[in-house]
Amino acid sequence: MAEFAYIIIGGGMAGASAGYELSAHGPVVVLERENQPGYHTTGRSAAVYSEAYGNATIRALTTGGRGFFMDPPAGFSDHPILTPRGAMFVGRDDQLTALDRTAEETSSLVKTIRRIDAAEVLATVPALRSDYVAGGVLEPDAMDIDVNGLHQGFLRGLAARGGSVVTNADVQAVERAGGLWRLTTSAGEFSAPILLNAAGAWCDKLAEMAGAKPIGLIPKRRTAITFDPPADTDISAWPAVVDVDEQFYFKPDADQLMGSPADETPSEPCDAQPGEIDIAIAVDRIEKATEFKIGRLNSRWAGLRSFVADKTPVIGYDAAVAGFFWVAGQGGYGIQTAPSLGRVVSSLVTDRGIPSDLQDLGVEQAAMDPARCQAA
Numbered sequence: 001m002a003e004f005a006y007i008i009i010g011g012g013m014a015g016a017s018a019g020y021e022l023s024a025h026g027p028v029v030v031l032e033r034e035n036q037p038g039y040h041t042t043g044r045s046a047a048v049y050s051e052a053y054g055n056a057t058i059r060a061l062t063t064g065g066r067g068f069f070m071d072p073p074a075g076f077s078d079h080p081i082l083t084p085r086g087a088m089f090v091g092r093d094d095q096l097t098a099l100d101r102t103a104e105e106t107s108s109l110v111k112t113i114r115r116i117d118a119a120e121v122l123a124t125v126p127a128l129r130s131d132y133v134a135g136g137v138l139e140p141d142a143m144d145i146d147v148n149g150l151h152q153g154f155l156r157g158l159a160a161r162g163g164s165v166v167t168n169a170d171v172q173a174v175e176r177a178g179g180l181w182r183l184t185t186s187a188g189e190f191s192a193p194i195l196l197n198a199a200g201a202w203c204d205k206l207a208e209m210a211g212a213k214p215i216g217l218i219p220k221r222r223t224a225i226t227f228d229p230p231a232d233t234d235i236s237a238w239p240a241v242v243d244v245d246e247q248f249y250f251k252p253d254a255d256q257l258m259g260s261p262a263d264e265t266p267s268e269p270c271d272a273q274p275g276e277i278d279i280a281i282a283v284d285r286i287e288k289a290t291e292f293k294i295g296r297l298n299s300r301w302a303g304l305r306s307f308v309a310d311k312t313p314v315i316g317y318d319a320a321v322a323g324f325f326w327v328a329g330q331g332g333y334g335i336q337t338a339p340s341l342g343r344v345v346s347s348l349v350t351d352r353g354i355p356s357d358l359q360d361l362g363v364e365q366a367a368m369d370p371a372r373c374q375a376a
């Protein structure tokens with residue numbers, strides 16, 4: 001049996017970032033069921049970094065990772081992980097209050113965010129309809145994330161520090177005896193005193209195997225499409241355009257546009273597939289807001305964004321099961337928060353508390369404590 005200090009279940013962004021940081025403290029193995037670690041949610045995201053998105057904890061974690069993203073450690077990546085994009089939240093007449101509230105809440109943390117009028121919205125993305133848009137909020141410093149570059153950077157760094165990733169390793173049984181976890185997988189047996197549950201949509205299933213109380217994690221399906229922009233339209237400088245009540249979004253994706261109906265349909269953990277109705281809703285909502293006539297789709301996919309009730313990640317040791325650590329509930333923010341969450345996980349696993357720079361931004365251990373989700 002292979003022995004380690006830490007076993008991490010799940011090789012997506014959560015497991016990779018945690019493994020990267022934790023491998024500085026002892027031998028780590030990441031166990032991944034699929035033959036590629038980014039196969040599930042990590043490989044299906046919209047790749048946006050927005051400091052205005054999500055609740056206060058998410059926004060603090062996102063801002064706290066900006067330094068890492070902009071200036072990663074030597075050798076992490078040979079090209080920038082973030083590239084300028086910008087984000088523009090837009091609304092109709094009946095959404096003006098939501099725009100004001102978004103501007104007020106987010107500009108306190110990010111000084112460059114500002115409320116803009118309909119004329120500026122239309123000047124920024126002329127394809128939006130003048131009889132639809134009543135105003136916007138501009139986040140000029142939102143970025144595109146090279147998700148694969150970030151993920152591979154974590155996995156390479158983990159390997160360079162002596163950690164390993166085992167793919168095609170489906171964890172099938174989990175037992176604890178004599179202070180050690182012993183895992184049976186399709187790639188052999190592994191043991192360690194500390195087990196990290198970074199299994200994405202499957203986190204509650206893994207917890208059940210380990211005898212831990214579930215956290216009420218709900219995987220929610222989100223659909224994405226890509227399509228060509230209107231002929232002779234230069235989309236390269238457009239920001240991501242997001243309905244202020246998150247009813248749809250679209251953004252340039254190389255020379256095409258990626259769009260979503262921003263659906264959140266509860267699902268069992270699975271290999272999520274896009275539904276025809278959600279695709280039709282995406283096309284309808286985007287066409288209503290713009291001059292686009294969306295014909296043929298270039299691609300379509302869906303992924304699971306997994307949330308607990310308060311939409312804050314669940315990070316910490318289980319109160320009732322020794323050596324069982326949760327890395328769950330990253331929802332729709334698991335890429336942009338990954339540098340910070342990797343550090344938080346490593347620091348809490350090794351009993352050092354939340355890193356002080358993240359505390360200064362308002363990240364609190366209590367807000368992420370698994371016990372808050374296990375009370376019922």
Ligand SMILES: Cc1cc2nc3c(=O)[nH]c(=O)nc-3n(C[C@H](O)[C@H](O)[C@H](O)COP(=O)(O)OP(=O)(O)OC[C@H]3O[C@@H](n4cnc5c(N)ncnc54)[C@H](O)[C@@H]3O)c2cc1C
Binds near residue numbers: 014034046224332
């Ligand atoms: C359409 C869409 C758009 C998104 N846009 C953004 C965005 O713009 N910005 C952002 O920050 N986030 C975004 N997200 C969210 C982000 O993608 C997720 O928060 C993040 O990828 C979650 O990573 P994860 O590692 O927890 O999950 P996953 O990538 O799903 O990894 C979990 C892994 O655990 C493995 N596993 C499960 N059970 C077992 C087992 N028994 N044995 C072994 N392995 C197991 C799975 O195979 C899987 O690979 C988006 C998501 C979607 C779907």
